[in-house]
Each structure stands twice: as C-alpha cells, then as structure tokens.
Amino acid sequence: MRAVGFYEHSESLDVLQVLDVPEPTPGPDEVVVQVHYAALNRLDDWVRRGWKGLELTMPHILGSDMAGEIVALGSEVSGWEVGDRVVANPGKWCNRCEWCERGEHSLCVEYGILGEHFPGVYAEYVAVPARNLVRVPDDFPLEKAAAAPLVYLTAWRMLFTRAGLRAGERVLVVGAGGGVNSVAIQLAKMAGAFVYVAAGGPEKVQFARDLGADVVYDYREQEWWKEVYRDTGKRGVDLVVDNVGEATFPYSLRALAKGGRVVTVGATTGSRSNADIRLIFWKQISIVGSTMGSQSEFRAAMRAVFEGRVDPPVDSIWPMEEYRQALERMLRGEQKGKIVLRIKG
Ligand SMILES: [Zn+2]
Known part of the structure; x- marks a missing residue:
C-alpha cells in the first residue's frame, strides 16, 4: 500500500517520500481502517527531525489524524462492523498502569501517539485499537472528521479538565x-x-x-x-x-x-x-x-464536533503525493485551520 513517511530523520524535507509498504493486519483488539482523509499536525515536523531517545522502526509512516471506514476486525473486537465510518483517538495507552486505572490515558507510562511512536495514518490502511474509535455520523463529511481528533481532544482537556x-x-x-x-x-x-x-x-x-x-x-x-x-x-x-x-x-x-x-x-x-x-x-x-487526552475526553470533544456545536476549520485539502507542499504551507504558518490530505483516491 502507499503511505507517506521517511527512512531517516532529517532537518530537511527531502527525506519525505511516498512509501510502498505492506498492509497492516489487525491485532486481536484492533481494527484496520481504510483511511479516506488525514490531517497534518506540528508533530509531523518534530518526528521527522527526531530527537534523542526516539527510536523508530524504519520506514516510519507519519500522521496522527484520520477518518475512514473499517475494513477488517481483530478476533476479539465486538461492537464494530466492516463499513463503519470512524475516527480514532491518536493516543495509545497500556490500559494497565496506575494512570490508566484512573482513566488518565494521556499520563500512561507507555503513552504514545500514532505517527510519533507508532506507525501513522498517512497510509491507505492503518491498524488501531478498537477502544480508540468513535463513530462518525452518516451525514458528517469525513474530510472534516479527519481534521478534528488531535486538536479537539487536546483543546478539550486543556480548557475544561486541566484549566x-x-x-x-x-x-x-x-x-x-x-x-x-x-x-x-x-x-x-x-x-x-x-x-x-x-x-x-x-x-x-x-x-x-x-x-x-x-x-x-x-x-x-x-x-x-x-x-x-x-x-x-x-x-x-x-x-x-x-x-x-x-x-x-x-x-x-x-x-x-x-x-x-x-x-x-x-x-x-x-x-x-x-x-x-x-x-x-x-x-x-x-x-x-496539558497534553492530548483520555478516551472519555475524546468522546466528549467528538460529540461537540458531530453535533455541530463547533465546526472544524479546514484550510485546504491536498492529494497525499503533495504532502511536502502541504507541510511547507504549515511550516510557513500560512494555514487557517487544518490542512487535510486525501488518502483514498
Ligand atoms: Zn497505562
């Protein structure tokens, strides 16, 4: 499948490329989502540059925000069906540690983010834990849904829970x-x-x-x-x-x-x-x-989005092959709202 990422860290954007990588298969508690749209975040730039202690499996696929359709279910997944339209909480947590027990998922000792510590969503297919999913209503556009997860989750916890x-x-x-x-x-x-x-x-x-x-x-x-x-x-x-x-x-x-x-x-x-x-x-x-947020905060934030109480601002939509140009727009600080990638042709 096609994906956007890199084989080595660099300050330069030249390492970015469209990769040809194997399609993921779902773990027991995961689903595979066919990604329709994804959205850029500042995090992309930090991850490409890399930092001391960040050790990724190469090639690394970027991207934290996406919306799409379930195409495969792990053996232990219930409550979801192939064809369901979904967004996913971009965070990953262990579900076992002291902080996870409190429901404080973004404080998890093993906390990581899709596209940062784990393969990202700028790919035709991505495997994500079923517990991260939230359903997208039938009449809600997937390009707007894709723009929402990371920023609304982060802003929700920041404003209401933490501040x-x-x-x-x-x-x-x-x-x-x-x-x-x-x-x-x-x-x-x-x-x-x-x-x-x-x-x-x-x-x-x-x-x-x-x-x-x-x-x-x-x-x-x-x-x-x-x-x-x-x-x-x-x-x-x-x-x-x-x-x-x-x-x-x-x-x-x-x-x-x-x-x-x-x-x-x-x-x-x-x-x-x-x-x-x-x-x-x-x-x-x-x-x-504050950083990222828990699954309950993600649900609350997505509810506000899907009920139309807030409206995800979409700056522009780019084909995945033009990721570099889209990123350059963000790095120049020209965007007004979220820059979205079209992944499904
Ligand atoms: Zn944990």
Missing part, C-alpha cells in the same frame, strides 16, 4: 492560525467564555473573528498584553492559553488577572522561559500543563 474553564470567564488565546489555538477559540466560546485573541496579521485577525473571538489584537501591530489589560479595566484575564512558548510566556503572565492561570500544551517558538517568578506568587498564578 477548569467556566462560563463567564475571560480567556486570552495567544495565536490563532494553528490547530489547537483555533479550536480552543471555538470551544471557549461554546462554553460561554469571553474570548480575546492575539493573532499575527490582518488575515489571521479576520480568521479569529470568524471562529467567534470577541476581541482580536494584531500582535504585529499591538502590544496585546497591554491592550488586554486595558480592555479588562486593568484587571487581566482569568485564563491564558499560550502554546507559543518562549516568545510570549512572560507577557502571558502579565496579561493574567490575580488568581488567574496559564495553560500550555506546546511551545512553538522554544521551550525556555525567563518568566518573572514574582508575578507568579504575587498574583497567585497557576501554571498548568
């Missing part, structure tokens, strides 16, 4: 083009928050407004941490979502109200911060980390 977002709170989302940030705007609005966004350039400002943001600053023109402080009557916001990292974290702390919290699921611009610790204790700020 405890409540109706009426003021939220600032730093950045708007990327997947998690754009759907965090939608989910925060869905939950009844008042949402401020710092976005880069007129197009991203408009995109954030279209997603439902109440107030949008252009960070190329405005010192957003000062603007938001002024616009909240020198109070600050209850919650800042900062996945930008090094470049913005000190300012995010300044934008917070007393007793506020900042939540992070990533650090696009770098992972070191010289945050002012005096601000943290004086304002009694909580710094909250």
Whole structure:
C-alpha cells in the first residue's frame, strides 16, 4: 500500500517520500481502517527531525489524524462492523498502569501517539485499537472528521479538565492560525467564555473573528498584553492559553488577572522561559500543563464536533503525493485551520 513517511530523520524535507509498504493486519483488539482523509499536525515536523531517545522502526509512516471506514476486525473486537465510518483517538495507552486505572490515558507510562511512536495514518490502511474509535455520523463529511481528533481532544482537556474553564470567564488565546489555538477559540466560546485573541496579521485577525473571538489584537501591530489589560479595566484575564512558548510566556503572565492561570500544551517558538517568578506568587498564578487526552475526553470533544456545536476549520485539502507542499504551507504558518490530505483516491 502507499503511505507517506521517511527512512531517516532529517532537518530537511527531502527525506519525505511516498512509501510502498505492506498492509497492516489487525491485532486481536484492533481494527484496520481504510483511511479516506488525514490531517497534518506540528508533530509531523518534530518526528521527522527526531530527537534523542526516539527510536523508530524504519520506514516510519507519519500522521496522527484520520477518518475512514473499517475494513477488517481483530478476533476479539465486538461492537464494530466492516463499513463503519470512524475516527480514532491518536493516543495509545497500556490500559494497565496506575494512570490508566484512573482513566488518565494521556499520563500512561507507555503513552504514545500514532505517527510519533507508532506507525501513522498517512497510509491507505492503518491498524488501531478498537477502544480508540468513535463513530462518525452518516451525514458528517469525513474530510472534516479527519481534521478534528488531535486538536479537539487536546483543546478539550486543556480548557475544561486541566484549566477548569467556566462560563463567564475571560480567556486570552495567544495565536490563532494553528490547530489547537483555533479550536480552543471555538470551544471557549461554546462554553460561554469571553474570548480575546492575539493573532499575527490582518488575515489571521479576520480568521479569529470568524471562529467567534470577541476581541482580536494584531500582535504585529499591538502590544496585546497591554491592550488586554486595558480592555479588562486593568484587571487581566482569568485564563491564558499560550502554546507559543518562549516568545510570549512572560507577557502571558502579565496579561493574567490575580488568581488567574496559564495553560500550555506546546511551545512553538522554544521551550525556555525567563518568566518573572514574582508575578507568579504575587498574583497567585497557576501554571498548568496539558497534553492530548483520555478516551472519555475524546468522546466528549467528538460529540461537540458531530453535533455541530463547533465546526472544524479546514484550510485546504491536498492529494497525499503533495504532502511536502502541504507541510511547507504549515511550516510557513500560512494555514487557517487544518490542512487535510486525501488518502483514498
Ligand atoms: Zn497505562
């Protein structure tokens, strides 16, 4: 079957290629899904570059998000049939450890992600554990379903489980083009928050407004941490979502109200911060980390998507052979929402 991946790690995109690899067979508790659409994530870029300790079987197939149709069932799978339309939680967990017992799947000692530690979904067929599946309603387009799993799962846990977002709170989302940030705007609005966004350039400002943001600053023109402080009557916001990292974290702390919290699921611009610790204790700020999410959070997030309470933003759809060009668009930061690959011809 055809798949997209690489034989060796590299900073360069030249190692990316369309692979010819064997089709997977399902383990006892797995199904094989014929992938119709898949979606790009930042993770693709980290995995191709590689890091110390990451040891993958080569060739490695990329991709974490997909939607498709079940074509084969493992011997112990029940409740699913060939032909069912599905999405899968991109996380994999052991189901045995202390954290799995608590239902905290993304804290599992063996936690990994499809396309990161395991073969990914940029392939005509992929084997996934049946316990990861959620059914896609008949009338819901698979290209939109494919755009949803990783970002809605991540944003759901980040906002509701970890940061405890409540109706009426003021939220600032730093950045708007990327997947998690754009759907965090939608989910925060869905939950009844008042949402401020710092976005880069007129197009991203408009995109954030279209997603439902109440107030949008252009960070190329405005010192957003000062603007938001002024616009909240020198109070600050209850919650800042900062996945930008090094470049913005000190300012995010300044934008917070007393007793506020900042939540992070990533650090696009770098992972070191010289945050002012005096601000943290004086304002009694909580710094909250989050990553991916559990199957129950995945179900809740997908329910919101499939019931139309939030709408996965799709930037563009590319044939799988043009993965490199699609990735280049993402790496240039031009996308508004998710970049989708068409896998099934
Ligand atoms: Zn576990």
